[in-house]
Structure formats: C-alpha cells, structure tokens
Amino acid sequence: xxxxxxxxxxxxxxxxxxxxxxxxxxxxxxxxxxxxxxxxxxxxxxxxxxxxxxxxxxxxxxxxxxxxxxxxxxxxxxxxxxxxxxxxxxxxxxxxxxxxxxxxxxxxxxxxxxxxxxxxxxxxxxxxxxxxxxxxxxxxxxxxxxxxxxxxxxxxxxxxxxxxxxxxxxxxxxxxxxxxxxxxxxxxxxxxxxxxxxxxxxxxxxxxxxxxxxxxxxxxxxxxxxxxxxxxxxxxxxxxxxxxxxxxxxxxxxxx
Amino acid sequence: xxxxxxxxxxxxxxxxxxxxxxxxxxxxxxxxxxxxxxxxxxxxxxxxxxxxxxxxxxxxxxxxxxxxxxxxxxxxxxxxxxxxxxxxxxxxxxxxxxxxxxxxxxxxxxxxxxxxxxxxxxxxxxxxxxxxxxxxxxxxxxxxxxxxxxxxxxxxxxxxxxxxxxxxxxxxxxxxxxxxxxxxxxxxxxxxxxxxxxxxxxxxxxxxxxxxxxxxxxxxxxxxxxxxxxxxxxxxxxxxxxxxxxxxxxxxxxxxxxxxxxxxxxxxxxxxxxxxxxxxxxxxxxxxxxxxxxxxxxxxxxxxxxxxxxxxxxxxxxxxxxxxxxxxxxxxxxxxxxxxxxxxxxxxxxxxxxxxxxxxxxxxxxxxxxxxxxxxxxxxxxxxxxxxxxxxxxxxxxxxxxxxxxxxxxxxxxxxxxxxxxxxxxxxxxxxxxxxxxxxxxxxxxxxxxxxxxxxxxxxxxxxxxxxxxxxxxxxxxxxxxxxxxxxxxxxxxxxxxxxxxxxxxxxxxxxxxxxxxxxxxxxxxxxxxxxxxxxxxxxxxxxxxxxxxxxxxxxxxxxxxxxxxxxxxxxxxxxxxxxxxxxxxxxxxxxxxxxxxxxxxxxxxxxxxxxxxxxxxxxxxxxxxxxxxxxxxxxxxxxxxxxxxxxxxxxxxxxxxxxxxxxxxxxxxxxxxxxxxxxxxxxxxxxxxxxxxxxxxxxxxxxxxxxxxxxxxxxxxxx
Numbered sequence: 001x002x003x004x005x006x007x008x009x010x011x012x013x014x015x016x017x018x019x020x021x022x023x024x025x026x027x028x029x030x031x032x033x034x035x036x037x038x039x040x041x042x043x044x045x046x047x048x049x050x051x052x053x054x055x056x057x058x059x060x061x062x063x064x065x066x067x068x069x070x071x072x073x074x075x076x077x078x079x080x081x082x083x084x085x086x087x088x089x090x091x092x093x094x095x096x097x098x099x100x101x102x103x104x105x106x107x108x109x110x111x112x113x114x115x116x117x118x119x120x121x122x123x124x125x126x127x128x129x130x131x132x133x134x135x136x137x138x139x140x141x142x143x144x145x146x147x148x149x150x151x152x153x154x155x156x157x158x159x160x161x162x163x164x165x166x167x168x169x170x171x172x173x174x175x176x177x178x179x180x181x182x183x184x185x186x187x188x189x190x191x192x193x194x195x196x197x198x199x200x201x202x203x204x205x206x207x208x209x210x211x212x213x214x215x216x217x218x219x220x221x222x223x224x225x226x227x228x229x230x231x232x233x234x235x236x237x238x239x240x241x242x243x244x245x246x247x248x249x250x251x252x253x254x255x256x
Numbered sequence: 257x258x259x260x261x262x263x264x265x266x267x268x269x270x271x272x273x274x275x276x277x278x279x280x281x282x283x284x285x286x287x288x289x290x291x292x293x294x295x296x297x298x299x300x301x302x303x304x305x306x307x308x309x310x311x312x313x314x315x316x317x318x319x320x321x322x323x324x325x326x327x328x329x330x331x332x333x334x335x336x337x338x339x340x341x342x343x344x345x346x347x348x349x350x351x352x353x354x355x356x357x358x359x360x361x362x363x364x365x366x367x368x369x370x371x372x373x374x375x376x377x378x379x380x381x382x383x384x385x386x387x388x389x390x391x392x393x394x395x396x397x398x399x400x401x402x403x404x405x406x407x408x409x410x411x412x413x414x415x416x417x418x419x420x421x422x423x424x425x426x427x428x429x430x431x432x433x434x435x436x437x438x439x440x441x442x443x444x445x446x447x448x449x450x451x452x453x454x455x456x457x458x459x460x461x462x463x464x465x466x467x468x469x470x471x472x473x474x475x476x477x478x479x480x481x482x483x484x485x486x487x488x489x490x491x492x493x494x495x496x497x498x499x500x501x502x503x504x505x506x507x508x509x510x511x512x513x514x515x516x517x518x519x520x521x522x523x524x525x526x527x528x529x530x531x532x533x534x535x536x537x538x539x540x541x542x543x544x545x546x547x548x549x550x551x552x553x554x555x556x557x558x559x560x561x562x563x564x565x566x567x568x569x570x571x572x573x574x575x576x577x578x579x580x581x582x583x584x585x586x587x588x589x590x591x592x593x594x595x596x597x598x599x600x601x602x603x604x605x606x607x608x609x610x611x612x613x614x615x616x617x618x619x620x621x622x623x624x625x626x627x628x629x630x631x632x633x634x635x636x637x638x639x640x641x642x643x644x645x646x647x648x649x650x651x652x653x654x655x656x657x658x659x660x661x662x663x664x665x666x667x668x669x670x671x672x673x674x675x676x677x678x679x680x681x682x683x684x685x686x687x688x689x690x691x692x693x694x695x696x697x698x699x700x701x702x703x704x705x706x707x708x709x710x711x712x713x714x715x716x717x718x719x720x721x722x723x724x725x726x727x728x729x730x731x732x733x734x735x736x737x738x739x740x741x742x743x744x745x746x747x748x749x750x751x752x753x754x755x756x757x758x759x760x761x762x763x764x765x766x767x768x769x770x771x772x773x774x775x776x777x778x779x780x781x782x783x784x785x786x787x788x789x790x791x792x793x794x795x796x797x798x799x800x801x802x803x804x805x806x807x808x809x810x811x812x813x814x815x816x817x818x819x820x821x822x823x824x825x826x827x828x829x830x831x832x833x834x835x836x837x838x839x840x841x842x843x844x845x846x847x848x849x850x851x852x853x854x855x856x857x858x859x860x861x862x863x864x865x866x867x868x869x870x871x872x873x874x875x876x877x878x879x880x881x882x883x884x885x886x887x888x889x890x891x892x893x894x895x896x897x898x899x900x901x902x903x904x905x906x907x908x909x910x911x912x913x914x915x916x917x918x919x920x921x922x923x924x925x926x927x928x929x930x931x932x933x934x935x936x937x938x939x940x941x942x943x944x945x946x947x948x949x950x951x952x953x954x955x956x957x958x959x960x961x962x963x964x965x966x967x968x969x970x971x972x973x974x975x976x
Binding site: 002004005007008009010011012015016018019020022023024136137140143144145146147148149150152154156157158161165229232233234235238239241242245246 | 304306307309310311312340464480482483485926927928929930931935936937938939940941942943944946947950951953954955956958960963964965966
C-alpha cells in the first residue's frame with residue numbers, strides 16, 4: 001500500500017504517544033529510564049506468555065481448528081494476566097527506587113513522584129505493546145498490496161492503527177490506576193484494571209467485525225481516562241478553568 | 257546513559273551512587289537494545305501471517321530472461337523492484353482493446369491465453385506503455401497451427417553458407433527451414449513475461465480477476481482491484497561486449513566483484529568405438545568417422561526446453577546406435593574408428609561444435625581435422641512421414657570431385673543399410689542446402705564428406721521447433737492408462753520402436769563405413785533401451801534406471817520434468833545423464849574396488865589415458881534398501897563447450913557464438929489487491945491530522961498542567 005499508508009498508519013498509531021513522549025517525558029532523563037524499563041518489563045511478560053502459548057500449540061494437534069482457537073483465547077487471557085503481574089512487579093521495583101531516590105536527594109524528597117512514575121510506566125507498557133502490534137503490519141504496508149485477496153476487510157491497516165492507538169492510551173491510564181490502587185491498597189481498582197484489560201483483549205476476537213472491538217475499546221478508554229484524571233488530582237472545576245483559560249488565551253489573539 | 261543521569265542529579269553524592277550502580281545499567285541496556293532490534297526485525301520476516309493475508313505467491317512459473325550476443329540483447333526485463341499492474345485476462349483478440357485503449361486503470365498486467373501468444377499480439381503489446389507485464393498460460397492442447405518462437409532461419413550467419421560460400425543458400429534463400437518461426441525469442445521486451453505452468457494457479461488468477469476486475473453495468477471496475485507483481489530484473493544490458501567488459505572490470509579491480517553476465521557453456525560428450533589416447537594425439541593416418549547430434553534445446557522461457565523432436569529424439573537414437581555397435585564382435589578389427597559426439601549449446605549458434613573444431617585446429621583435441629573421414633549427423637528424426645528418412649548433403653562441397661565420390665559412397669552405404677528395415681532413406685537432392693546442423697561448422701573448416709539425416713525434406717516437420725510445446729505428445733509418445741512409473745519406464749512405445757529402427761540403420765551403415773565386412777543383420781538397436789531413454793529424458797528423469805547408472809554423489813540432480821537448456825552452470829543434468837547412459841551402454845563392468853576405480857592411476861594395467869573409470873551406484877538390492885555399486889570402464893569423455901570467442905576474448909566476434917545469459921537476484925511473482933489512491937491519501941491525511949492534533953493537545957495540557965491537576969495531597973512528592 002506504499003508510503004502514504006505506511007506514514008498514515010504510523011501517525012495514527014504512534015502520533016499521540018509521540019506527543020506524550022515529546023512534551024512530558026523526553027526532557028527528563030529519569031523518566032526516560034523509567035519508560036524504557038517499563039517497556040522492557042512488558043516485553044518480558046510477552047516473552048513468557050508467548051513461550052507458554054507456543055509450547056501449548058506445538059504440543060497440540062495443528063489441524064483441530066476449535067482447539068487452536070481455544071488455545072489462542074487461553075493464550076490471550078494468560079498474557080493479559082501476566083502483563084498485569086509484571087506491572088505489579090514493576091510497581092514494586094519503582095517503590096524501591098523511590099526510597100533510593102529519596103535517600104540520595106539533598107532535601108529528602110524524591111525528584112519524581114509515584115504518580116508520575118505510574119504515568120511513565122504506563123506509557124512504556126503502551127509503547128512496547130503498540131510496537132509489537134504495529135511494526136510487522138507497517139512493514140507489510142510498505143508493499144504494493146492491501147489486505148483483501150482472501151476476503152478479509154480492506155480496512156485492516158486502518159483499524160489496526162486505531163486499535164494500537166487506543167491500546168497505548170489504555171496502558172497509560174491503567175498504569176496510573178494500577179499504581180494508585182497498589183499505593184492505597186484499593187484492590188478493587190486493580191481488579192477493575194485487569195477486568196478492563198481482559199475485556200479489551202477479548203473484544204478483539206470480534207474482529208473482523210471492527211465495530212465490536214473498536215467501539216468498546218474507545219468507550220473503555222474514555223472511562224479509564226476520566227478515572228485516571230480524577231485520581232491524578234483533577235476535577236470538573238479544573239477542567240472548566242482550563243477550558244476558560246484556553247478560550248481567554250485564544251480570544252485576545254482574535255481580538256487584536 | 258549513566259553520565260547523563262549523573263548530570264541530571266547534579267550532586268557529588270548522586271555521582272557516587274551512580275558510579276556504584278553503573279555496572280548494572282549497561283548490561284540492562286544491551287539486552288534492551290537487542291530486544292528492540294528483534295522487535296523491529298519482526299516486521300521483516302518473510303511469510304508472516306500479515307503477508308499471507310495480502311499476497312498469494314505464484315510458485316510454478318518460468319520467467320523470460322535476458323540473453324545477449326555480440327550486438328543485441330533479447331528477452332525481457334523488469335524494474336528492479338518488480339513491475340505491478342492490474343490484471344486483465346485476454347482470451348480473445350477483442351479483450352486487448354481494454355488494455356490498449358479503454359481500460360481506466362493502466363498499466364495492466366495481462367494474463368494471456370497460450371493460443372494468442374503470437375508475434376502480432378506481442379508486437380502490439382511491445383509498442384504500448386499501458387502494459388506492465390505479461391503472464392502466459394500454457395495452451396492445452398498445443399496450438400494446432402504450430403508455434404515456434406525461434407527464427408525462421410536458425411543459426412543463420414554461423415553455419416557454412418555465406419556470401420563467400422554458396423550465397424544462393426545463405427540466409428535461407430532457397431529453403432526456409434522453420435516457416436512457423438515467429439522470432440519471438442529473439443525480440444527484446446522491456447516488461448517481464450512469465451509462463452504459468454500450473455493450471456491451478458492460472459485458475460486462481462482468473463478467479464481473482466472475475467471477483468474484482470470485471471466491469472459491471474458498463475462502468476469501470478471499482479477498487480480494490482486484483483493486481484500482479486512480477487520480479488525479473490536482469491543485470492546485463494546492451495550486448496555481450498558491454499556486459500563482459502563490465503564483468504571483467506569488476507573481476508579485475510573489485511574486492512567483491514559484481515559479475516553481470518555469464519557465457520553459455522557446458523560440455524560436449526564424446527566417445528570412441530576403439531579406445532584412443534585422450535591426452536595424446538591420434539596418428540594422422542588413422543581415420544575416424546564422426547557421428548554427431550545435439551543435446552540441447554531452447555524455448556521463450558528460461559529452463560523450459562523439452563526438445564522432444566529437436567534434441568531428444570536424435571540423441572536417443574544416437575545412443576541406441578552406439579550401444580548396437582559396441583555389441584559387434586569384431587569392433588577392434590575395424591579399419592576406421594567411430595567417434596560418437598554429443599554437442600551441447602548448438603541452439604545458440606553452434607557453441608559445442610565450433611569449440612570442437614577450434615580445438616581440433618589448435619591441436620588441443622586428440623583428433624585433428626585431417627583424421628576425419630566422414631561425418632554423419634542425426635537431426636530431428638522422430639516425425640517421419642511414411643517412415644522416410646531424408647539424407648541432406650552440402651551441394652557446394654560436392655562440386656569437388658573427390659568429395660563427391662566420398663559423399664556418393666556414403667549415401668550408397670546408408671541406402672544399402674536400410675534394405676530390409678522399415679525405414680526408407682531418400683536423398684534430399686542437389687538443390688537443397690544443408691539444414692542447420694553441427695556439420696556446417698566442420699564444413700567451414702574443411703570440406704569433409706558428410707550427411708545429415710532428418711525427418712524433413714525442406715521445411716521442418718516439427719511445428720513446435722524450440723518451443724515449450726515440443727513435448728512427448730509432439731513425437732506421438734503415448735502410454736496406456738494406469739501404469740505405474742516402473743511399468744511406464746519399461747513399456748515400449750511405437751515411437752521407441754521407430755527410433756530403434758532408425759538407430760539400427762545408422763549402426764549398420766556406420767559399421768560398413770568403418771570397413772566392417774561381415775553381415776550386418778546381427779546389428780540391432782534395442783527398443784527397450786530406447787524406450788527407457790525416452791522416458792528418462794522426456795517424462796521423468798528420476799527413474800530407477802537412471803538412478804542405478806549415475807555416481808552416488810550426484811543422485812540429487814535428478815529433478816522432475818527434464819529440460820534441456822544449456823544454461824551457464826555446467827554440466828547440466830542432460831550432459832551428466834548422456835555421459836552416464838553412454839558409459840553404461842558402451843562401457844564394460846570391471847572388477848575394481850571403489851578406491852581402485854576412483855584412482856585408476858594407482859592401479860596397474862588400468863590404461864588410464866585410454867579409458868575413463870566411473871564408480872556408479874548400481875540398482876537397488878531387491879531385498880534391502882541399499883544399492884550394489886560397481887565400476888564401469890568406458891571411453892566416454894567430456895570436452896569443454898565454451899565458445900572460442902570467450903577463449904580469445906573477442907566478445908564482438910561474428911565468427912563464433914557470443915551468447916551470454918544475464919545474471920539476476922530474484923525472480924518471483926505474486927498477486928494481491930490494490931487499494932485506490934483516494935483511500936491511501938485519506939489514510940495519510942487522517943494520520944497527519946491525528947499527529948498534529950495530539951501534539952497540540954499534549955502541548956496545551958502540559959503547559960496548563962498546574963490548572964488541570966491540583967497539588968497532590970501527598971506532601972512528599974514533587975509537583976509537575
């Protein structure tokens with residue numbers, strides 16, 4: 001589908017994440033380290049879960065379609081649980097890191113808070129997850145052909161890009177929610193994150209009925225975004241003030 | 257990385273802490289880098305599931321490649337990253353108008369029916385820019401009017417007739433040998449042309465076309481459309497002179513030379529009835545009769561050359577005659593020796609025979625031209641009308657009295673040998689020149705008396721000369737249904753019987769020519785051998801007989817459908833098999849061990865210069881799966897068949913063949929759907945819009961973060 005589709009899908013999938021990285025993470029080396037380490041943790045969780053799935057597939061009969069589908073569903077669910085487990089492990093690691101940073105700092109305060117670490121860790125998880133989802137698609141998007149000769153939907157690349165974008169956002173918000181839940185011992189927040197993750201991953205089994213996977217994912221993303229915003233110290237009044245500020249910032253320019 | 261962290265923290269205690277944990281970070285980093293690389297490499301794997309969703313590869317195809325000679329390039333070329341086009345199926349002439357004028361989505365990739373693959377259609381396609389490639393489906397059955405992409409006058413200019421010698425016969429003035437010839441193989445196309453050998457793949461392409469590309473309700477077809485991409489980029493251009501010059505510059509000056517073309521070369525197979533010293537020189541008084549056939553063919557597509565009538569029929573007959581002669585008891589008493597020669601590369605301006613003549617002239621061959629008493633050549637002997645075999649001679653050399661006497665003698669012996677057989681031998685007459693044959697190269701050097709035996713008097717009987725339709729069906733080889741491969745190998749077809757008769761006649765004539773005085777009725781060619789050879793060289797090379805007569809370490813070369821193209825890596829399968837079949841038919845089994853057989857110089861009494869020893873793997877032991885190998889002693893030798901033009905580095909030579917084949921990197925074909933340009937642009941615009949919007953949104957959110965996020969309740973943390 002050539003360069004146009006390649007760049008289009010790249011920007012759709014990674015544009016928001018790139019914006020987040022550029023403006024909130026890139027200037028602080030500590031955040032970059034946390035981002036990369038988060039990506040690494042996600043990668044290890046994927047490696048382990050794919051190992052389990054691979055062994056299961058090789059041990060089973062490749063011709064049994066139902067069994068293979070069942071194994072795939074099992075693999076996806078197991079991977080989700082493993083990713084959340086690694087998120088928990090990462091939380092533990094970052095807690096230790098915060099204590100270390102506090103001990104090393106001049107004023108006894110860590111240069112970065114656990115909420116910021118949660119956000120950056122979420123972006124890290126999301127970026128690596130997005131990369132694994134999109135990179136091989138993008139490589140094939142460079143060629144002259146588009147999906148469809150075997151009857152699949154032509155919108156495969158576009159919907160994959162949108163799905164990747166929503167997944168990166170979701171990982172970010174789940175990071176914030178999860179760490180907040182771990183921090184304040186609110187287990188129901190953690191279970192909510194796991195449930196949302198399972199729901200989003202499970203909805204992809206509706207594909208190629210893309211409305212069945214994209215719409216619920218975007219709705220869940222909106223929910224998670226609102227929740228994470230509230231947990232990060234936001235409120236409806238803040239939002240109002242922000243929008244007014246934007247308007248007043250815009251209107252003097254219009255007036256002049 | 258650790259240094260950057262230290263700078264950010266900015267205090268000595270931080271640096272101390274950083275230095276202490278510097279050891280662990282780089283290891284982490286290295287692993288992460290490696291993993292990231294693996295991620296990026298994931299997309300470039302071949303055959304991953306997304307690629308399988310998009311492309312259907314076409315596996316059973318044959319490309320048309322570029323061949324070059326001293327002045328021209330022929331064949332086809334594609335762009336370096338393949339040529340793509342919307343598929344259009346052309347089954348009748350009217351369908352071409354869509355491609356040439358009406359179709360709204362040029363360029364088109366045409367799926368051409370085999371019956372339309374003729375010169376008129378091809379020249380129309382060559383002239384337009386709306387065609388980006390061509391896929392030809394084999395016509396089943398073969399086109400009834402004949403099909404030959406070869407020239408009307410094969411090997412013109414490299415035979416014996418020129419303006420200095422028999423000008424009335426030069427350039428086929430007197431007889432057009434291949435009237436069906438369209439010369440398509442010798443045209444230069446700038447788009448790729450592939451042959452679709454598998455009817456199932458052709459059906460897949462036609463189905464894709466029916467589903468997506470057929471115009472509905474009068475309007476044009478809508479996107480997505482079914483398209484095909486062909487890769488066959490050739491590295492050589494212009495001519496042999498240019499490509500050999502570039503290759504030699506590369507080989508001389510570059511560390512990693514990028515050779516662009518290779519000369520067509522292989523080996524001639526030759527064997528003598530009475531053993532001669534292959535490293536010495538034969539006495540000038542010793543006379544030799546040369547029997548010659550060609551063993552290669554060609555078609556428009558690379559490595560598709562079944563050559564049933566043009567090559568296989570003649571060399572199988574030759575092999576059968578050699579076997580019959582070797583069984584004669586008084587072979588060692590014959591006055592003259594007989595040399596059975598199988599020339600390779602004759603299709604391309606007589607590569608093998610010109611090299612042998614050159615070697616004989618330059619004393620690099622055991623024989624000299626003076627040793628040659630007479631020359632008998634077999635050329636296309638399978639399609640005989642009423643069992644008549646025609647004897648062609650060169651009228652110009654027969655003007656010389658002494659040559660005329662010898663030719664007369666030769667013709668009489670041949671005619672006498674056919675009495676009692678069902679083959680009738682007739683002379684083609686004084687007014688006819690020689691057909692294209694290896695004998696013409698020998699005549700160029702010396703006026704040797706000789707005859708060429710063919711199944712045609714004037715024009716070829718073979719209407720599929722040098723085409724992909726010169727198949728066993730063309731020489732009327734038919735097997736009954738339901739036979740296993742072993743039974744098919746042994747079944748004696750009518751074609752085999754008729755070729756065996758020709759071989760009998762030739763063997764008897766050769767015996768007489770060589771001075772044999774006894775009754776020739778005992779000399780008989782064996783139809784069983786002929787039918788096994790025909791099966792092996794035309795239908796299935798990988799049969800039990802061939803497997804039993806080859807060396808153990810080359811048993812992997814026996815492919816499926818035999819093709820007889822001369823190619824550039826030598827020796828090709830055909831040469832190997834002719835060599836080993838000849839060794840099996842004319843050699844003797846000797847009682848040597850494997851070490852003695854492989855190292856005959858160490859064995860006393862082996863006469864290494866006279867004989868060649870081969871350790872062959874033998875047939876399967878009936879009870880077990882192992883084979884019983886043995887040693888064969890024969891007089892079969894190989895001699896290099898590379899045109900003298902490459903030895904002399906005269907790449908623009910008009911005297912010798914200068915054919916080369918271009919090199920290439922990848923040749924493949926695949927089909928897929930293409931989306932409309934509008935959808936692609938929409939995707940790009942949406943992507944750019946999302947990128948810009950998200951950058952703006954993030955910037956503003958970040959700038960006003962203190963408004964959006966109130967100070968956190970936790971006093972220990974630092975705010976944004």
